Amino acid sequence: MTLEKxxxxxxxxxxxxxxxxxxxxxxxxxxxxxxxxxxxxILVMFxxxxxxxxxxxxxxxTMGDVLARFRTQQGYSVLHPFGWDAFGLPxxxxxxxxxxxxxxxxxxxxxxxxxxxxxxxxxxxxxxEVTTCTPEYYKWNQWIFLKMYERGLAYRKKSYVxxxxxxxxxxxxxxxxxxxxxRSGALVEKRELEQWYLKITDYAERLLQDLDKLxxxxxxxxxxxxxxxxxxxxAEFDFPVKGHExxxxxxxxxxxxxxxxxxxxxxxxxxxxxxxxxPEQKEAVEAYVAAARMKSEVERQREDREKTGVFTGAYxxxxxxxxxxxxxxxDYVLAGYGTGxxxxxxxxxxxxxxxxxxxxxxxxxxxxxPAGWQGQAYTEDGPAINSGFLDGLYVEEAxxxxxxxxEEKGIGQGKVNYRxxxxxxxxxxxxxxxxxxxxCEACGxxxxxxEELPVVLPTLKDVEDIRPKGxxxxxxxxxxxxxxxxxxGRAARRDTDTMDTFIDSSWYFLRYTDAQNxxxxxxxxxxxxxxxxxxxxxxVEHAILHLLYSRFFTKFLHDIGMLEAExxxxxxxxxxxxxxxxxxxPVEVKDDQIRFLTPERxxxxxxxxxxxVEEAxxxxxxxxxxxxxxxxxxxxxxxSKSLGNGVMVGPFVREQGADIARITILFAAPPENEMIWxxxxxxxxxxxxxxxxxxxxxxxxxxxRTSDRFESTALEGADKTLYQKLHxxxxxxxxxxxxLRFNTAVAALMEFLNALYxxxxxxxxxxxxxxxxxxYLQMLAPFAPHIAEELWHWFHDSSVFEARWPAVDEEALxxxxxxxxxxxxxKVRGKATVPAQAxxxxxxxxxxxxxxxxxxxxxxxxxxxxxxxxxxxxIVVKG
RNA sequence: GCCGGGAUGGCGGAAUCGGUAGACGCACUCGACUCAAAAUCGAGCGGUUAGCAGCCAUGGGGGUUCGAGUCCCCCUCCCGGCACCA
Numbered sequence: 011m012t013l014e015k016x017x018x019x020x021x022x023x024x025x026x027x028x029x030x031x032x033x034x035x036x037x038x039x040x041x042x043x044x045x046x047x048x049x050x051x052i053l054v055m056f057x058x059x060x061x062x063x064x065x066x067x068x069x070x071x072t073m074g075d076v077l078a079r080f081r082t083q084q085g086y087s088v089l090h091p092f093g094w095d096a097f098g099l100p101x102x103x104x105x106x107x108x109x110x111x112x113x114x115x116x117x118x119x120x121x122x123x124x125x126x127x128x129x130x131x132x133x134x135x136x137x138x139e140v141t142t143c144t145p146e147y148y149k150w151n152q153w154i155f156l157k158m159y160e161r162g163l164a165y166r167k168k169s170y171v172x173x174x175x176x177x178x179x180x181x182x183x184x185x186x187x188x189x190x191x192x193r194s195g196a197l198v199e200k201r202e203l204e205q206w207y208l209k210i211t212d213y214a215e216r217l218l219q220d221l222d223k224l225x226x227x228x229x230x231x232x233x234x235x236x237x238x239x240x241x242x243x244x245a246e247f248d249f250p251v252k253g254h255e256x257x258x259x260x261x262x263x264x265x266x267x268x269x270x271x272x273x274x275x276x277x278x279x280x281x282x283x284x285x286x287x288x289p290e291q292k293e294a295v296e297a298y299v300a301a302a303r304m305k306s307e308v309e310r311q312r313e314d315r316e317k318t319g320v321f322t323g324a325y326x327x328x329x330x331x332x333x334x335x336x337x338x339x340x341d342y343v344l345a346g347y348g349t350g351x352x353x354x355x356x357x358x359x360x361x362x363x364x365x366x367x368x369x370x371x372x373x374x375x376x377x378x379x380p381a382g383w384q385g386q387a388y389t390e391d392g393p394a395i396n397s398g399f400l401d402g403l404y405v406e407e408a409x410x411x412x413x414x415x416x417e418e419k420g421i422g423q424g425k426v427n428y429r430x431x432x433x434x435x436x437x438x439x440x441x442x443x444x445x446x447x448x449x450c451e452a453c454g455x456x457x458x459x460x461e462e463l464p465v466v467l468p469t470l471k472d473v474e475d476i477r478p479k480g481x482x483x484x485x486x487x488x489x490x491x492x493x494x495x496x497x498x499g500r501a502a503r504r505d506t507d508t509m510d511t512f513i514d515s516s517w518y519f520l521r522y523t524d525a526q527n528x529x530x531x532x533x534x535x536x537x538x539x540x541x542x543x544x545x546x547x548x549x550v551e552h553a554i555l556h557l558l559y560s561r562f563f564t565k566f567l568h569d570i571g572m573l574e575a576e577x578x579x580x581x582x583x584x585x586x587x588x589x590x591x592x593x594x595x596p597v598e599v600k601d602d603q604i605r606f607l608t609p610e611r612x613x614x615x616x617x618x619x620x621x622x623v624e625e626a627x628x629x630x631x632x633x634x635x636x637x638x639x640x641x642x643x644x645x646x647x648x649x650s651k652s653l654g655n656g657v658m659v660g661p662f663v664r665e666q667g668a669d670i671a672r673i674t675i676l677f678a679a680p681p682e683n684e685m686i687w688x689x690x691x692x693x694x695x696x697x698x699x700x701x702x703x704x705x706x707x708x709x710x711x712x713x714x715r716t717s718d719r720f721e722s723t724a725l726e727g728a729d730k731t732l733y734q735k736l737h738x739x740x741x742x743x744x745x746x747x748x749x750l751r752f753n754t755a756v757a758a759l760m761e762f763l764n765a766l767y768x769x770x771x772x773x774x775x776x777x778x779x780x781x782x783x784x785x786y787l788q789m790l791a792p793f794a795p796h797i798a799e800e801l802w803h804w805f806h807d808s809s810v811f812e813a814r815w816p817a818v819d820e821e822a823l824x825x826x827x828x829x830x831x832x833x834x835x836x837k838v839r840g841k842a843t844v845p846a847q848a849x850x851x852x853x854x855x856x857x858x859x860x861x862x863x864x865x866x867x868x869x870x871x872x873x874x875x876x877x878x879x880x881x882x883x884x885i886v887v888k889g
Numbered sequence: 890g891c892c893g894g895g896a897u898g899g900c901g902g903a904a905u906c907g908g909u910a911g912a913c914g915c916a917c918u919c920g921a922c923u924c925a926a927a928a929u930c931g932a933g934c935g936g937u938u939a940g941c942a943g944c945c946a947u948g949g950g951g952g953u954u955c956g957a958g959u960c961c962c963c964c965u966c967c968c969g970g971c972a973c974c975a
Contacts (some may be wrong), residue, residue, distance in 0.1 A: 344974065
């Protein structure tokens with residue numbers, strides 16, 4: 011198709027697309043302006059600037075662009091901004107690899123990415139572009155950090171932290187997945203370090219509660235956040251240790267089972283371990299503690315983890331019944347959660363049961379299991395037994411009573427615990443925001459005064475200077491860290507760590523509302539106009555990290571009076587990935603078994619070394635013969651640079667066209683599903699847009715001559731049908747876009763195009779037809795803006811996006827006839843077209859005239875009839 | 890194990906206030922146009938049937954209902970997340 015000569019009036023995307031892209035720049039389409047009317051803030055997750063983009067990157071941006079254009083047509087003030095999450099490791103790694111500075115590398119990539127976006131016709135308000143690695147942006151990271159410090163929400167703490175040996179830096183809990191660094195994949199080690207934390211735990215309850223105020227968030231994401239926050243309600247109370255002053259404090263969600271606490275378990279790191287361990291047990295305990303410390307997170311979380319532990323020799327007193335119970339240490343109790351110590355109730359807890367069995371400890375049931383209970387620990391509800399004053403009470407009642415008893419006796423109280431930990435934000439890396447703090451020997455920690463912000467990240471001349479060495483690279487640069495103490499004036503030292511780059515993305519959506527502000531991160535008034543974000547679109551991989559941190563920052567900024575909104579994102583949409591056909595490598599087939607000849611891609615895609623032809627087929631894979639005669643294994647896989655299966659934006663748009671790419675993406679599958687980019691899908695999009703083009707181009711002259719004025723109530727026949735279908739489509743497309751059902755919106759457009767062809771075949775160009783074409787272009791515009799703008803300009807002088815989205819004529823939707831479905835005993839036996847105003851009696855008569863219905867009524871007795879007006883008649887028979 | 894989401898033609902998917910299952914597209918088949926091909930246009934396209942009628946059909950089993958892809962119960966499988974959090 012690319013070989014054809016361009017003819018006048020032939021759909022030629024390469025010619026018309028650049029023209030309209032330039033035009034939109036000129037007219038300032040999607041330049042955001044605060045107004046007085048309704049607003050719409052459409053946001054896509056900003057990317058790490060990685061250079062050339064492929065269709066996988068472009069899916070969200072295309073979706074956001076459709077929405078932003080649609081809202082513009084509807085007359086909203088629209089904010090559709092873009093920016094770059096530009097700090098972080100890839101820039102450092104690239105610098106080390108190619109010897110360019112991280113800044114040059116980053117800005118080079120930004121330039122390339124921008125070109126891809128422009129080629130797709132995606133319109134942003136570039137005057138609000140945000141790049142997080144610029145001092146103009148990260149100055150405000152430092153400002154917010156100081157505000158948090160003032161409120162006691164930023165603090166320094168020495169603790170065992172997650173150390174990523176590849177990144178040579180610490181990580182936050184959220185960035186450790188299955189015991190590995192989220193980016194490097196390296197096994198995380200534990201190191202005791204003093205670091206900066208943000209007190210997100212102060213917001214745990216609000217972060218949890220307010221999830222209920224987000225109906226337009228996916229249930230999946232809310233569930234993940236709830237689990238991460240991990241609220242549990244119970245009690246915290248003390249067990250005295252025999253022969254010691256010290257008491258062991260425990261947290262339990264089941265204080266009602268206290269009578270069944272037959273032993274206690276401390277985490278190996280628990281501070282009382284050295285104190286209470288008896289001389290006889292000292293050696294064993296110390297060996298166990300040392301071993302536990304050596305174990306990596308992954309080893310401790312192994313699936314088949316068998317319970318291990320050591321007796322300390324000490325005994326505690328169960329405050330409920332005065333029994334002496336042994337105190338053990340074991341690594342199934344975590345130091346970082348609750349108090350790092352538990353009362354073990356094997357009768358009601360599976361883990362404690364397992365431990366008790368293994369070490370021969372006593373088991374006492376305190377909740378009566380149902381009759382015939384064969385299991386081990388019983389964790390469900392039931393009446394209390396062996397529990398003194400709690401006997402007979404069910405779990406909830408028993409909890410209340412025992413907590414009251416504890417409070418009265420002064421040994422404990424009700425308590426809520428969260429799994430969420432404070433956010434560790436120090437990083438020992440170069441390419442990030444310097445932490446605006448000064449360490450003074452005399453004054454201690456002194457914040458950099460606001461007027462001295464930003465603390466500028468120095469440009470390091472030698473690439474070797476930025477190589478991670480286990481300490482911040484900035485610590486090797488006295489010209490950076492040597493500073494006078496702002497308080498006492500004596501020589502002091504700057505903090506040389508940088509901030510976690512997730513700080514940058516925790517508030518960037520606020521900077522867009524006022525990107526040029528020199529006095530503040532943003533002007534509250536402007537932010538209040540735009541916030542909250544009406545529709546946020548991005549990948550589900552940020553369900554916890556970025557989305558939780560952003561909610562935290564928003565709440566904090568609300569609390570200090572910067573913002574009315576308490577939640578940043580009103581609507582959240584997590585889009586599915588784009589897959590491309592991928593050559594996994596050469597294979598040989600023997601006895602129906604496929605064996606891979608090269609391991610790299612097979613391993614990357616998690617495929618087994620051999621699989622049967624049938625299994626391969628089932629999984630959607632194909633075997634293709636290459637030119638050299640070898641057999642290769644192909645399957646769809648998420649587009650990525652490393653697999654080389656990405657369809658690159660630049661070449662595709664230059665060869666085929668942006669609108670074709672957009673329709674391909676939007677129509678192929680529901681946006682939340684993964685989609686497979688195929689040549690056939692592209693063909694379909696091309697065919698569709700050509701059909702649109704021809705429908706308008708073939709009648710161009712006549713359409714130009716025809717007025718589209720007509721009296722809608724006076725229409726008849728084909729005109730009336732077309733008019734009705736138009737308004738049905740308008741309604742459907744509008745609703746579908748708002749619900750982000752782009753695939754069905756495009757389907758409705760295709761359907762209506764078929765109707766336009768049908769009409770035109772039988773009828774001439776009429777006012778109704780002309781009006782339908784005009785509205786068709788308006789509906790097409792958000793999806794395929796270039797072709798729509800081109801065809802629109804054949805009949806109009808201004809942009810299609812300046813024309814208001816047409817109102818649905820509700821009266822036109824009311825048909826004057828409908829197709830009656832006639833069922834006999836619930837099965838469809840016939841259909842008839844009947845006038846809308848037909849009475850029920852008439853309907854019954856008409857239904858009985860249908861021969862096939864008669865046949866099915868023959869010799870049967872009518873029991874009852876159900877009539878659904880405008881739809882169906884069901885005649886129920888007996889015999 | 891727990892939590893969230895799914896299972897509909899050869900394929901992507903429509904249809905969920907219970908009311909014609911398979912919109913729209915892809916692939917495929919036949920026909921028209923053409924010297925020919927591409928493009929385009931027309932017809933067909935769940936199974937069974939020569940075709941109609943009929944019957945079967947939305948992962949499986951049961952139920953509610955005049956009527957179930959849609960609601961309820963049980964089960965299987967798939968995807969995603971969490972996983973010794975007391």
